[in-house]
Amino acid sequence: MKHHPVQTLPPDIARWAASGSGTPYVHERLGSAPGPDVLVTALVHGNEYSGAIAMHELLASGWQPANGRITFAFCNVAAFDSFDANAPDASRCVDEDFNRVWSAARLGCSDNTTELVRARQLLPFVERAAYLLDLHSMHEPSTPLLVTGALQRNIAFAQRLQTPAQVIIDSGHADGVRMRDHDAFANPGGQRIALLLEAGQHWQLAAVQTTRNTLMRFLVQAGCLGKTDVPSGWLLPDRTPPPPVLVTDRIVAKSMDFAFTQNFTGGEVIAKAGTVIAVDAGEPVVTPCDNCVLVMPSVRQLRPGVTTVRLGKLLEAQ
Ligand SMILES: [Zn+2]
Structure with a gap:
């Protein structure tokens, strides 16, 4: 499959290997006043470096928050x-x-994959x-x-950020737990906040702009700085976010012979239940309900067991 054009260059993050935190590629920035403990992570997936570009810019500029402690972690550097x-x-x-x-x-098993070793290094910062x-x-x-x-x-926290990003309400993946669902973040009685930004196509400049905007809005809302203290050019205008999508189903490929019936890119609303949206090993894959929203359809990482699209329904604006 032909890849999308690479419009942004991968950032040179080698300078962030050495770290005062004691963990490679993890950097802390302290405000002058007490405040929230915030973790910002990039490169959880090695080829998704728009977040790393924004973090690299911020760290290199000498920027510091007004309040609290922000920890910036470049995660899967080996893959990147x-x-x-x-x-x-x-x-x-x-x-x-x-x-x-x-x-x-x-995390506690005896395997030592590259990703497990790195996750164990980052676990204290996540916790x-x-x-x-x-x-x-x-x-x-x-x-x-x-x-x-x-x-x-x-x-609610995501909706208050006032970005054009659409909230996706989902329960995670059957094939393993995400960092944002780890332990206390998933506790219904707790207060911890965890959001995962999907900023747009990996290598488009717009993904970097979306990342800068969302990162600063997240930090402002967490209480790390005032909106007027955001670095020049990082904020985009306030927007009313679209209604959230509640993910109701997840299509997992059964075979390498999986193909969508159209060139879906995400956000499409399929009017009728039972509409064929893909064929997997000769079997039709159909929408389960009327007005079904397609979330992140892609066969770019196709193999049996991989999620190829989430299906959801639009909720009322919250
Ligand atoms: Zn990712």
């Missing part, structure tokens, strides 16, 4: 280091998906964070999304 602009879809991970290893059982913003991007060009999980506090 293998990035090749001629095969840009190939560097998502080294051994396994870094964003599926965050159950206690998996101490009151707020987590995990910066991702998408296989296909599409409207930005904020993946919130099912807890109302995350949905």
Whole structure:
């Protein structure tokens, strides 16, 4: 499959290997006043570097928050280091998906994949964070999304950011736990906030702009700085977010012989239940309900067991 054009260059993050935090590629910035403990993560997937561009810019500028402590973590650097602009879809991970290893059982197991070793290094930073913003991007060009999980506090926090990103309410993946669903972040009785940004297509400049805007709005709302203290050019105008989408189904490929019936890019609303949207090993894949929303359809990482599209329904604006 032909890859999308690579419009942005991977940032040179080698200077962030050495770190005062004691963990490579993890950097802390302290405000002069007490405040929230925030973790911002990029490169959970090695070829999704719009978040790393924004973090690199911010760290290199000497910027500091007014309040609290912000920890910036470049996560799967081993995968990112293998990035090749001629095969840009190939560097998502080294051994396994870094964003599926965050159950206690998996973190505590005896395996030592590249991703598990790195996840164990980052675990103390994840566990101490009151707020987590995990910066991702998408296989296909599409409207930005904020993946919130099912807890109302995350949905409300995301809607208050006033970005064009659409809230996606989902319960995670059957094939492993995401960082944003780890332990206390998934506790219905807790207060911790965790959002995952899907900023647009991995290598488009717009994904970097979306990331800068969302990152600053997240930090302002967490209480790390005032809106007037945001670095010049990082904020985009306030927008009324679209209604959230509640994910109701997830289509997992059964075979390598999986293909969508149209060139879906995400956000399409399919009017009729039972509409064929894909064929998998000769079997039709149909929409389960009327007005079904397609979320992040892609066969770019196709193999049996991989999610090829989430299906959802539009909720009333919240
Ligand atoms: Zn990702």
